[in-house]
Amino acid sequence: MPKIYTRIQIFTVLPLIFLFSSLIAQTNKKSFHVIAFYTARNDQAHISFVHEANKWFEEMAKKYNFSYDSTKDWTNMNAKFLAKYQAVIFLDTRVEAPAQRKAFEEFMKNGGGWLGFHFAAFALTPSDFNADWDWYHNEFLGSGQYVSNTWRPVSAFLRVEDHNHPATKGLPDIIKASPSEWYRWEKDIRKNPDIKILLSVDSTSFPLGTGPKLHEIWHSGYYPIVWTNKNYKMVYFNFGHNDIDYEHHTNEDLSHTFPNPEQEKLILNSLIWVATGEKVN
Incomplete structure (x- = not known):
């Protein structure tokens, strides 16, 4: 004989079904949404980093919801596309078309978040990436044009300049960064009141680079590596260039950016802040 459910039983079960459905939906709801743009063209060192970073960010997304x-x-x-996201990442290059540049600028000025790595700040006239975006390079990043870099890619000790910023929360005074090529810039961002330097090269890193050209080795000086602009929710990282076996024409990776627990903590802290936090003065 089929079981007959009374009206009271049905009315008791239905709210429970709705409750469980709601709890599942809340569990599956993501805390924020991130979109990364990349080019992954020409330089194998940048391509290697992009593939690594995409894999790492996907793992972090699953872990931190x-x-x-x-x-x-x-x-x-x-x-329209950016409206779905709270944070944008430039993994290796920058946007070029005027309309797209305007869209990114408006996204940032309206409270969006941004992380940029290494080549995302590169600009040099003349080159394939001319210094033709004044707002981005001179106001937003504050660094102006690229001037020079170290070689080969090597690890560096980075000194935390500000322990009070959300990006550096829980970091020790000095962290050891993964090997990278390190850039030097046209402008001294220490003189820019809108820029907050978060990490810089510690003196224990010198000499930084191995050459073979002597001018590609830093022996002294002040070099900002990670910074933010106080007017925006943004963090730029001057790393993201893996060492590659160019000499033997294998293009094999000789170093990796991940794993590196302290560096990863810095990136994750920064991402959570730019996606969910308020601007920090």
Whole structure:
């Protein structure tokens, strides 16, 4: 004989079903949404980093319950597409088309978050990446044009300049960064009141680089590596260039950016802040 459910039993069960459905939906809801743009073209060192970073961010997204998407299609840099995200990442290059640049600038000025790595700040006239975006290079990043770099990619000891910023929360005074090529810039961002330097090269890193050209080795000086602009929710990292076996024409990786627990903590802290936090003065 089939079981007959009374009206009272049905009315008791239905709210429980709705409750469990709601709890599942809340569990699956992502805390924030991130989109990474990249080019991954020409320089194997940058391509290697992009592949590593995409894999690492995907793992972090699962672990910390945020969504992570990535794209090579820079035409997605428009208001409609960006409206789905709280944070944008430039993994290796920058946006070029005027309309797309305007969309990114408006996204940032309206409270969006941004992380940029290494080549994302590169600009040099003349080159394939001319210094033709004044707002981005001179106001937003504050660094101006690229001037020179160290060689080969080597690890560096980085000194935390500000322990009070959300990006550096829980970091020791000195962290050891993974090997990278390190950039020097046209402008001294210490003189820019809008820029807050978070980490710089510690003197124990010198000499930094191995050459073979002597001018590619830093022996002294002040070099900012990670910084933010107080007017935006953004963090730039001057690393993201793996060492590659160019000499033997194998293009094999000789170093990796991940894993590196302290560096990863810095990146993750920064991402959570730019995606969910308020601007820090």
